[in-house]
Amino acid sequence: MRTAVFALTAAGAALGGRVVLALGDEAELFVSQRHPVSGARYFEKLQQAVAENFPRYDALVFIMAAGIAVRTIAPYLKSKLEDPAVLVLDERAQYVISLLSGHVGGANDLARRLALSLGADPVITTATDVEGYLAPDAIASKLGLFPEPHEEIQRLNSALLEGKKIFYYIDPVCRLADFYARELWGHGFRLADFAALPDEAQALQVVISENEEIPLRQGRLFLRPLRLIAGVGCRRGTKSSYIKKALTEAAAKLGLPLQAVAAMASTVFKDEEQGLFDTARELGIPLSFYDNDALNRMIYRYDLRESAFVRRITGVGNVCESAALAAASSGRLVLGKTKFEKVTVALVWQKKQKSQ
Structure with missing residues (x-):
């Protein structure tokens, strides 16, 4: 942060x-x-x-x-x-x-x-913290989820303080459905069957899903999965095994599995590194490259720290952080530039705009 x-x-x-x-x-x-x-x-x-x-x-x-x-x-x-x-x-x-x-x-x-x-x-x-409850929007922050709509956050938090039962549902098509289930179980939440998602007006629900066709209604809070984007720098000729290991260790620093990484980004000076392409293919995620103008815009926009050494090599003073932020368009840097064997990684949650 x-x-x-x-x-x-x-x-x-x-x-x-x-x-x-x-x-x-x-x-x-x-x-x-x-x-x-x-x-x-x-x-x-x-x-x-x-x-x-x-x-x-x-x-x-x-x-x-x-x-x-x-x-x-x-x-x-x-x-x-x-x-x-x-x-x-x-x-x-x-x-x-x-x-x-x-x-x-x-x-x-x-x-x-x-x-x-x-x-x-x-x-x-915060009332829920004072009373010892883990609120839906708090667990969302820990798992890389975006709560919406805004008014349902307060409604469900108030219900939690009143001792009312809240049902949690996880859409099985979510990339990290199994991870979300383990984390929620670990925090003592009871999970309901997503296939039986009820629509009764009185049921209080937290729904983890990307499906925006599920109707909004009072008492239903959605937690939308955000995209975790990895900005990656590496030495020339670095194999995918090193890059995957670095990404795994980087995600683990956030308490996340490797599968949480949804996209990779780097500088155009690395657009012939086979290890990057192999890693993206093996993980089934997109890989993007950005020129110095795009990276410099991110450096200025977010006031990123620069390295004189990196600037001499690539012409720009920050690669992995600026590349991840460029790929996100609007993002929150949750892991700054971190060095691993032959690889540097930065992680960014791509921000989701609030519902209108």
């Missing part, structure tokens, strides 16, 4: 360094130019820095008063299905507050992870 960390004061900037260290290479620190620290980017006005970076990052962490953070992000908010995760920390790192997009955006999980690293207390106010 690409994360922008914002700090206003000297104490905040110092804590920001710890936050970035805890989150790893996918985090970037932005500090007031009045309190420069090594490795950070500087801003004159917080509002301008947030305006520029709000659409570029999957999560924003503010080390400052919650009121300042709320007023700063307010003009850019759209919906819980589109907004990035937003967290707030106090300067002493006593509390990590999940402020926005707790489930779909992953703010609750990020708050817990960061609190554990900093020795802080996570502050989670």
Whole structure:
């Protein structure tokens, strides 16, 4: 999860360094130019820095008063299905507050992870989390599913809190149907027979399916599978066995099987690598190549980090991340550039727009 960390004061900037260290290479620190620290980017006005970076990052962490953070992000908010995760920390790192997009955006999980690293207390106010329930939109975030329609999220979460029974259905034609079933069983959910999907108005249902012909109705929430796209870079002549092994290990970092990878992408400088074609054929997925103009557009759009070495070789400073994002058109980078034997991989969930 690409994360922008914002700090206003000297104490905040110092804590920001710890936050970035805890989150790893996918985090970037932005500090007031009045309190420069090594490795950070500087801003004159917080509002301008947030305006520029709000659409570029999957999560924003503010080390400052919650009121300042709320007023700063307010003009850019759209919906819980589109907004990035937003967290707030106090300067002493006593509390990590999940402020926005707790489930779909992953703010609750990020708050817990960061609190554990900093020795802080996570502050989670989402009702289902407070009561110890795993909500449908929370499990969706973990499994790469998109919940829709928006109004049914609140309806089913409220029903869950009231102790009402919710039936889960998995369309067997889904690419990862068996994986979804194992995960849901592992979390204690009871699965119903998809073939007997009832249409009674009173039945509360969560339906995992790509089939948009199943009618919408009150009490029925759909979890739509997203496409996981792998951006891949490799050494010349790399065999498919190495590429498949890298993809398997990359997916496993997200708790996903290799079959979750739905597409591959790379630079045109690799469009003669037989190992890439063999891997795509063996997995039965599409493979796309992008020129430097397309990759550079992604680098600028998402403010991706660049490598001088990669630029000397290919003419562009970032390959696997930018290629995956180019293939997704609109995506969320869930695994930044990761090195494996002879192969580098980045993983992107292709975003689905909310239903109108």
